Amino acid sequence: MKKTRRQSNLKPMALLTLGTSIAFGGLAKAQTTSPAVDGADGNLLKQLLQRVDSQEAEIQSLRTQLAGRATASADSLPAMPDPPKYPSIQFHGFGDIDYAADNRHGLSESGVTEIGSKNTFFLGEFDLFTSVQLAEDFSMLSELVFSAGANNEMGMDIERLELQWNPNAYFNVDAGRFHTALGYYNTAYHHGTWFQNAVGRPSFLNFEDSGGIMPDHMVGISINGEIPSGSLNLYYYFEVGNGLDYTTTPNYNAVQQVVSFSDSKAVNVAVVAKPDWAPGLQIGAGTYYDYIMPMAAAPLPSFNQFIFNGHIVYHNANWEFLTEGFLIDDIAVGGGAHYSPAFYSQLSRKFGKLRPYVRVTYYNASLRDPLYSVVWNDGANGGLHYGPSLGLRYDFSTFVALKAQYDYLIDEGVNDASRLTLQAAFTF
Amino acid sequence: MPKLILYWILAGLFTLNLARAGTDTNDIVIIVGKNRALDSVTSAELQKIFRAEKRKGSDGLRYVIVMRETGAEERARILSQLYGMGEDDYAKYFLQAAFAGLVQAAPKELSSGGAMRQFVAGTPGAIGYLNVSELDDSVKPLKIDGKAAGDPDYKLKAK
Numbered sequence: 001m002k003k004t005r006r007q008s009n010l011k012p013m014a015l016l017t018l019g020t021s022i023a024f025g026g027l028a029k030a031q032t033t034s035p036a037v038d039g040a041d042g043n044l045l046k047q048l049l050q051r052v053d054s055q056e057a058e059i060q061s062l063r064t065q066l067a068g069r070a071t072a073s074a075d076s077l078p079a080m081p082d083p084p085k086y087p088s089i090q091f092h093g094f095g096d097i098d099y100a101a102d103n104r105h106g107l108s109e110s111g112v113t114e115i116g117s118k119n120t121f122f123l124g125e126f127d128l129f130t131s132v133q134l135a136e137d138f139s140m141l142s143e144l145v146f147s148a149g150a151n152n153e154m155g156m157d158i159e160r161l162e163l164q165w166n167p168n169a170y171f172n173v174d175a176g177r178f179h180t181a182l183g184y185y186n187t188a189y190h191h192g193t194w195f196q197n198a199v200g201r202p203s204f205l206n207f208e209d210s211g212g213i214m215p216d217h218m219v220g221i222s223i224n225g226e227i228p229s230g231s232l233n234l235y236y237y238f239e240v241g242n243g244l245d246y247t248t249t250p251n252y253n254a255v256q257q258v259v260s261f262s263d264s265k266a267v268n269v270a271v272v273a274k275p276d277w278a279p280g281l282q283i284g285a286g287t288y289y290d291y292i293m294p295m296a297a298a299p300l301p302s303f304n305q306f307i308f309n310g311h312i313v314y315h316n317a318n319w320e321f322l323t324e325g326f327l328i329d330d331i332a333v334g335g336g337a338h339y340s341p342a343f344y345s346q347l348s349r350k351f352g353k354l355r356p357y358v359r360v361t362y363y364n365a366s367l368r369d370p371l372y373s374v375v376w377n378d379g380a381n382g383g384l385h386y387g388p389s390l391g392l393r394y395d396f397s398t399f400v401a402l403k404a405q406y407d408y409l410i411d412e413g414v415n416d417a418s419r420l421t422l423q424a425a426f427t428f
Numbered sequence: 429m430p431k432l433i434l435y436w437i438l439a440g441l442f443t444l445n446l447a448r449a450g451t452d453t454n455d456i457v458i459i460v461g462k463n464r465a466l467d468s469v470t471s472a473e474l475q476k477i478f479r480a481e482k483r484k485g486s487d488g489l490r491y492v493i494v495m496r497e498t499g500a501e502e503r504a505r506i507l508s509q510l511y512g513m514g515e516d517d518y519a520k521y522f523l524q525a526a527f528a529g530l531v532q533a534a535p536k537e538l539s540s541g542g543a544m545r546q547f548v549a550g551t552p553g554a555i556g557y558l559n560v561s562e563l564d565d566s567v568k569p570l571k572i573d574g575k576a577a578g579d580p581d582y583k584l585k586a587k
Contacts, residue, residue, distance in 0.1 A: 088532060090526065092523065092526065092527070131526055131532050133532045136490065139532065168484060169483065169484060174529070190527060190528075192527060195520070195523075231472065276472040317512050317517065395516060398515075398516045399519075
């Protein structure tokens with residue numbers, strides 16, 4: 001605006017200057033030339049008229065230039081914002097390329113780790129993320145993930161496909177395939193490893209097809225939002241979905257995304273607090289329930305499965321502290337209960353582009369529980385698993401991170417092992 | 429004697445002007461549309477709005493967050509004083525928020541105070557910020573915790 005005003009002031013000044021120069025220039029010319037053209041009034045008049053014509057043309061040219069500059073100035077200001085247009089689409093991609101080496105031996109293809117060799121370069125996941133605003137209160141997001149399994153075959157999964165309705169802060173609905181609000185890590189981190197400081201998820205929270213034991217994904221409906229609670233800032237999640245399929249049948253997707261083998265649905269309820277008086281602190285608790293009818297060669301009873309969980313998380317500009325605890329309680333119909341505890345704690349601090357971290361992971365899937373000792377992942381997860389991890393993340397640039405992690409692995413039934421993993425994770 | 433009085437008046441005015449220049453003229457002011465039914469926010473609310481954790485105002489309008497371009501002093505101060513983040517953490521935060529379905533994209537960026545005023549004035553739900561010296565009556569400044577720019581203990585005071 002200031003430029004335009006300045007230019008509009010400039011215009012009369014320029015005209016005034018030109019007019020003055022014409023007048024004085026004309027007079028001077030008249031005074032200097034009049035002796036030479038005495039008696040030739042016609043010629044003088046003709047010359048003066050030509051001069052006036054040329055200076056008028058010059059004035060016109062300057063006017064045109066000024067008008068052009070004013071238009072250009074108006075164009076350089078941002079146009080008045082357009083009303084939002086739907087659908088509005090955003091794409092992002094995430095990927096990671098890794099190398100790992102360990103001294104574990106006797107590992108079966110479906111063992112507790114994804115890597116069945118002593119050392120290997122491997123492709124992590126290539127995640128194509130799409131987010132679309134469909135209307136003011138409707139949006140969708142999807143994660144299409146390409147990754148290779150232990151058989152070296154590349155596969156593709158729709159890891160998330162959610163239609164979201166967000167009419168207000170207190171009542172939001174997500175429908176489709178989403179991450180179960182089961183603690184903190186599973187809600188905060190999805191398939192892009194670039195987001196995570198560590199090279200991967202705590203082992204028991206690995207995805208269902210990668211050796212984890214938790215129902216990370218759900219196909220169903222999630223209702224969530226704020227609970228009016230003043231400075232405590234409570235949020236709730238109420239989720240209903242198909243739950244997981246517990247079967248020893250090979251190559252079966254545990255997430256029941258089309259056919260549900262039980263008419264009983266899984267239910268998850270969680271409450272999270274993010275108090276104003278402790279910025280960066282998040283405390284949460286929840287309970288997951290499912291009625292499970294396992295499919296195995298030998299007949300097994302059905303189970304009422306409860307997963308109780310709680311978490312305390314703290315973030316600030318430099319520090320990150322995460323700790324979560326889970327207790328799986330599988331109660332056989334007509335039989336006893338089997339408890340499987342799990343927890344992890346992770347601490348990291350940022351020093352410029354470097355972020356060292358330490359994590360301790362523990363889970364003990366009860367060997368008396370046939371769901372884990374026989375059915376789930378062919379029983380490979382049964383028993384005690386724990387160990388520390390030390391790592392370093394280096395943010396090479398805003399969108400590329402290099403990570404190195406050492407794990408000491410203690411897994412029941414196999415030798416204790418050390419593993420080194422190097423990862424380059426990126427996003428765009 | 430009248431000269432002495434005049435000297436003291438001029439000296440007082442000069443000192444007052446210096447003091448104002450030192451405390452007020454670099455305060456950052458949060459702005460919304462002139463007709464928006466919103467006059468004041470708390471610090472906690474403001475952080476939630478700019479972190480896209482609070483998506484709609486009490487008037488039902490969806491917040492449209494607007495930031496100044498990378499390198500602008502006002503942006504650096506908002507990142508430091510409101511987000512508590514640097515540029516890289518800010519980029520990561522909004523990527524993660526998009527990934528979690530909280531936002532569709534990072535906030536729009538504008539390259540001048542004038543553009544910010546014009547966008548906020550013309551966009552329902554828009555919320556942005558200016559150096560207080562760039563404020564005019566086309567937009568409405570918000571009080572933070574009941575305090576306006578220039579007040580002592582104002583949240584986004586010049587440092």
